[in-house]
Amino acid sequence: MNGMQRCLILSLVLSPTIASAGMIAQCNTPAMFAASPVTVLVFPYVDYTSEESSRFESPVGTELAGLIHADTLLAISPFGHVAAIRLLGNPSDCEPSKVLGQLLARYPRHNGGIVMISGRIFRVASDIYIQSYVSFSRFADKDPGEMVQLPVGDSMLVGKLASQTLTFPPRHVSEQDLGQIRERFSRENIVHDKPDELSPGKPLLVLFPNERRPLYYLTDSEGDWFHIRTQTGQEGWILGRAMLGRESLRNRLPEMSFVQGVAGYFGFRSQPTSSRAELATADLRSFEGSPSSDTAPLALAVSKQLRGMIQLLSQNQSNAAFDGANLLFAEATKIVPSSSNASNMASVASIYRQWKDPGGRLDFQKTVEQFWSSVSADPEDKTALTNCWIIFQMARNAQFRPRFTFDPPLSDEDLSRRTQQMEDVQLGGSRVQLAHSTPVVPWPKPQ
Amino acid sequence: MSLFRYLPRLRFLGCAVLICFVKAGGQEPQLCTQINLVTGYKIVLDDIKFSSGSASEQDKQLMNLLNFQLRSRLESFDDEATVRYHLIRCNGRLPEGEASFPPLTMTGLVNRDVVLEIWGEIFGPAQGTQRVFLNYVMMPLSSGSVSPFLQRTYTPKAGSSPDEIVEWLANLNELSAYARIARAVRLLALKGPTGYDSAKADFETASSDLHRAFAPNPTASQKELLTFVSKRKCEVLQDARTNSEYKGPLRLLPDTILKRECTGGNL
Numbered sequence: 246m247n248g249m250q251r252c253l254i255l256s257l258v259l260s261p262t263i264a265s266a267g268m269i270a271q272c273n274t275p276a277m278f279a280a281s282p283v284t285v286l287v288f289p290y291v292d293y294t295s296e297e298s299s300r301f302e303s304p305v306g307t308e309l310a311g312l313i314h315a316d317t318l319l320a321i322s323p324f325g326h327v328a329a330i331r332l333l334g335n336p337s338d339c340e341p342s343k344v345l346g347q348l349l350a351r352y353p354r355h356n357g358g359i360v361m362i363s364g365r366i367f368r369v370a371s372d373i374y375i376q377s378y379v380s381f382s383r384f385a386d387k388d389p390g391e392m393v394q395l396p397v398g399d400s401m402l403v404g405k406l407a408s409q410t411l412t413f414p415p416r417h418v419s420e421q422d423l424g425q426i427r428e429r430f431s432r433e434n435i436v437h438d439k440p441d442e443l444s445p446g447k448p449l450l451v452l453f454p455n456e457r458r459p460l461y462y463l464t465d466s467e468g469d470w471f472h473i474r475t476q477t478g479q480e481g482w483i484l485g486r487a488m489l490g491r492e493s494l495r496n497r498l499p500e501m502s503f504v505q506g507v508a509g510y511f512g513f514r515s516q517p518t519s520s521r522a523e524l525a526t527a528d529l530r531s532f533e534g535s536p537s538s539d540t541a542p543l544a545l546a547v548s549k550q551l552r553g554m555i556q557l558l559s560q561n562q563s564n565a566a567f568d569g570a571n572l573l574f575a576e577a578t579k580i581v582p583s584s585s586n587a588s589n590m591a592s593v594a595s596i597y598r599q600w601k602d603p604g605g606r607l608d609f610q611k612t613v614e615q616f617w618s619s620v621s622a623d624p625e626d627k628t629a630l631t632n633c634w635i636i637f638q639m640a641r642n643a644q645f646r647p648r649f650t651f652d653p654p655l656s657d658e659d660l661s662r663r664t665q666q667m668e669d670v671q672l673g674g675s676r677v678q679l680a681h682s683t684p685v686v687p688w689p690k691p692q
Numbered sequence: 693m694s695l696f697r698y699l700p701r702l703r704f705l706g707c708a709v710l711i712c713f714v715k716a717g718g719q720e721p722q723l724c725t726q727i728n729l730v731t732g733y734k735i736v737l738d739d740i741k742f743s744s745g746s747a748s749e750q751d752k753q754l755m756n757l758l759n760f761q762l763r764s765r766l767e768s769f770d771d772e773a774t775v776r777y778h779l780i781r782c783n784g785r786l787p788e789g790e791a792s793f794p795p796l797t798m799t800g801l802v803n804r805d806v807v808l809e810i811w812g813e814i815f816g817p818a819q820g821t822q823r824v825f826l827n828y829v830m831m832p833l834s835s836g837s838v839s840p841f842l843q844r845t846y847t848p849k850a851g852s853s854p855d856e857i858v859e860w861l862a863n864l865n866e867l868s869a870y871a872r873i874a875r876a877v878r879l880l881a882l883k884g885p886t887g888y889d890s891a892k893a894d895f896e897t898a899s900s901d902l903h904r905a906f907a908p909n910p911t912a913s914q915k916e917l918l919t920f921v922s923k924r925k926c927e928v929l930q931d932a933r934t935n936s937e938y939k940g941p942l943r944l945l946p947d948t949i950l951k952r953e954c955t956g957g958n959l
Contacts, residue, residue: 293760367760374757374858376764415761417858540859583900585893610946617949621929622896624889624941663944671939672889 265322265329267314267473269450269459272334275344276458279352282515283327283508284384286344287314288363290375291336299365302335305423306366308430309375312487312494313362313501315433319471319485320505322463323524324512339363341380354385356685358511362504371420377500379544380410381507389682391510393554393590395597396690398645400635402597403681404574404590405628407546407581413500414540418489422497425489436481440470444482452479499535502528503544510551513558514686522559526552546577546587553577553594562691567598585623592616593632600648601691609649612636627677630670634679637664728804733875734778737762738785738811740826758824761861762810765868777807777871786811789827790841798834806831807874810867821847830874832881838920842870842913866905869898873921880928885938888928892942895925926954 270276277284290306292298310331318329332339341361364377382388393404418426437446452475453459465472469486487494487501495501509525529548532538538545553573560566574591581587592615599605613636619629639645641660670677740758787793787809793801801809808830815823824846833840848860876891876898899921906914929950932942 293764365764367757369756374760412764415764415858415861537859542865581900583897614946614948617945618952620941621892621945621949621953623893625893630941666944667941669939670941670944672941674886677941 265318265325265327266460266462267318268328268330268461270330270332272332272338272344275330275332275347275351276460277330277348277352278328280355280357281326281328282357283321283324283511284357284359285314285317285321285327285329285504285508286341286359286361287317287329287331288339288341288344288361289333289336290364290366290377291339292368293365294368299336302333302339303366305373305426306364307333308426309366311430312426312433313498313504315483315485316487316494316501317362317505317508318463319466319469320501320528321508321512322466322471324509324521325516327508327512341378349384349386352384357384357515358382358508359384360504360507360511362500367415373418373420373423374415375418375498376415377413377498378411379413379500379504379507381511382409383685385685388685390684391551391554392681392684392688393557393593394681394684394688395593397597397600397635398639398642398648400639401681402593402632402635403628404593405586406550406590407577407584407587408543409547411503411541411544411547413503413544414537416498416537418497422489426494429488433484433487436473436479436483438481440467440472440482442484446481449483452477452481495531496535499532499538500541500544502532502535503548506532506548506551510555513555517558517689519559522555526555529555542580543584546580546584549573549577549580550587550590557594558689562689564598564601567594567601571595571598583622585619585626585629588622589616589619589626589629589632592619592629596636597691606648606650607636609636609640609651609655610653612649625672627672627679628681630667630677631679631681634664634667637667730778730780732778732805733871733878734780734804734806735871736780736782736785736806736809738782738787738809740812740814741786743813743815757857757861758812758814761864762867765864777875780806787827787829793829793834793841795834798831798840802831802834802878805878807878808871823847828870830870830877832874832878833920835881836877836920838916839913840874842917865901869901869905872898872901873917877924880924885931885935888932888938888942889940892925892928895921895928899925922955929953 266278266281268276268278272288275286277286287310289302289310292301292303292306314329314331318327321327321329332344338344341363345359345361358381360379360381362377362379364375366376367374382390390405390409392406394401395404396402432442434449435442435446436449436452438444450459452461454477457477461473461475463471464474464480466485467482469484470482471485472480472482474480489497506525506529509521509528513521513525529552533545533548538548550573553570556570556573557566560569571591571594574587574594578584578587578591596607596612596615599607613633616629616633616636619626620633637660640649640651640655641657641664668676668679740762808828810826810828812824812826815825826844826846828842828844830840830842844866846860848857872894876887876894879887879891879894899918902914902918902921906918910918929942929945932938932940933945933950
């Protein structure tokens with residue numbers, strides 16, 4: 246990293262006026278902004294039309310990624326201190342897990358969110374089919390994932406997302422669309438003097454001579470345009486909104502709204518303001534409302550869960566917030582009924598809502614059955630089992646026992662015996678550790 | 693009676709053909725002859741062919757798309773970083789139906805942890821629709837009470853727009869269900885009670901996907917498969933309670949959950 250890059254990164258960290266940053270990097274030498282709370286990595290789409298084409302960087306796949314990159318950067322810039330990095334290279338170098346591993350080895354871990362979008366394309370005559378993959382995590386080793394942590398008594402119930410790795414259904418674009426992608430990409434790669442395509446401009450990469458890494462930050466935006474300043478001290482306006490003719494690329498690839506919603510979630514978690522909550526929620530709603538979202542049930546469920554989590558935090562985890570979020574969590578469970586994580590999160594939020602009512606009492610049998618149902622769906626996931634064990638522990642505790650009703654009645658001996666049985670459970674050949682993992686960014690304690 | 697016998701007989705090209713092995717999630721092609729060297733569960737994706745006399749541009753488009761989509765689906769349906777399947781792409785192989793899987797062949801494939809094999813045929817437009825036959829063989833089911841062979845007929849509208857084809861392809865969620873069922877059965881056969889947890893999770897997801905795929909009117913063979921999955925799920929749950937070798941959480945499930953899951957409540 247040279248001095249200018251250090252200076253830029255430092256300014257990204259320190260200056261509240263700098264909103265977002267962009268970068269173009271090679272997959273085999275990836276780079277990122279170390280302090281950004283949200284980083285979106287956009288990988289070139291791989292052309293799977295033939296075995297041969299899948300081995301090399303595809304021009305159309307790279308251009309498509311370029312459009313997604315610029316559009317995402319523009320869309321997420323209101324979240325502040327965010328970065329979108331476009332990666333280039335051969336498919337063998339551009340495997341997301343491999344690139345993330347390299348970044349983790351090279352940069353200090355932090356609690357920022359990483360969203361990775363990659364995909365494959367397939368050509369048939371004049372038609373192109375695009376399929377996207379999205380995954381997200383914190384920039385940490387063995388990230389246990391995003392979770393809600395809700396205090397019940399002296400313990401914490403935990404709910405997790407149904408998945409943080411998602412496959413979207415194929416989308417179709419025509420030869421005409423392809424031409425428009427290329428044409429739009431060529432227009433978006435120009436840095437203009439003004440936010441006007443008729444104003445003088447030059448190609449973005451020309452601003453980075455002597456093989457300097459293309460790296461810039463956003464200082465302003467206006468409509469579909471964003472203003473950039475490069476590490477070489479140059480500045481100008483770039484057209485950011487990706488369009489296919491008169492239609493936004495996001496309409497054709499609704500997963501872009503999902504990506505922006507996830508980036509928004511991370512942006513909101515780093516600075517939970519109501520405006521950020523609204524923006525992230527709007528992107529997720531936009532994805533959910535797209536006509537083809539029901540062909541991606543897992544992503545649809547995760548989108549609803551994320552909206553529920555945002556709603557809880559943006560409304561200070563009030564009763565009303567839980568009432569609204571619980572509906573979303575229940576909807577997610579309905580969409581992916583076999584997901585242990587989805588049903589467990591719905592149970593956790595619903596049980597907590599009852600618990601936080603002063604004088605509210607939980608039906609013990611009904612409560613533990615909710616968790617057992619999730620355990621049955623995926624016995625290998627210990628989250629629901631740990632939640633169930635926590636309820637048993639609470640019921641044994643004289644301080645909390647009055648908060649439960651027992652039908653059928655359960656003696657202390659029964660509770661102790663069953664608690665002990667749970668502690669003796671083995672998963673994968675070893676005795677289960679009935680303790681929740683700690684998220685990289687803890688869930689704020691409800692008031 | 694199997695529908696396979698109605699399919700035109702096509703030459704089995706199998707052994708001599710160079711076929712590709714592609715590691716799930718990766719792009720490194722390998723020779724299919726290495727199938728014996730690859731450990732772990734495998735899914736074999738054979739050819740999708742035209743029926744005789746049908747090879748219009750539209751058919752070709754559909755075939756190419758099907759190949760793409762099947763491969764995409766099979767490579768990515770495990771959403772965990774730890775990939776548990778290997779996809780074997782067998783170009784040029786087109787089994788003749790059940791006849792291509794005599795008991796010895798089936799046993800050999802099962803022993804090599806091949807859990808699923810898929811191939812298909814496309815028939816030209818008739819009465820406003822195209823017909824696509826996809827054939828699934830869930831190898832480990834060959835020793836059970838249900839047929840390991842399942843044929844699905846799909847009828848995308850003739851002259852469908854690319855967008856309509858894409859929508860149709862996107863709904864092929866059942867692919868992963870077949871692989872999960874086969875994997876669960878194999879796991880149970882290999883590991884017994886120590887495989888209960890993983891098998892139960894597979895059965896659960898598969899059951900949910902298949903109910904959605906077969907709705908609203910499952911055929912007799914589809915009902916048979918759904919019943920088989922429910923039954924195996926229930927057997928796992930019931931044995932988990934009493935089998936001393938099993939130490940997982942299923943042994944503690946309350947009666948109410950067990951009754952709910954075991955349709956018929958045969959406790």
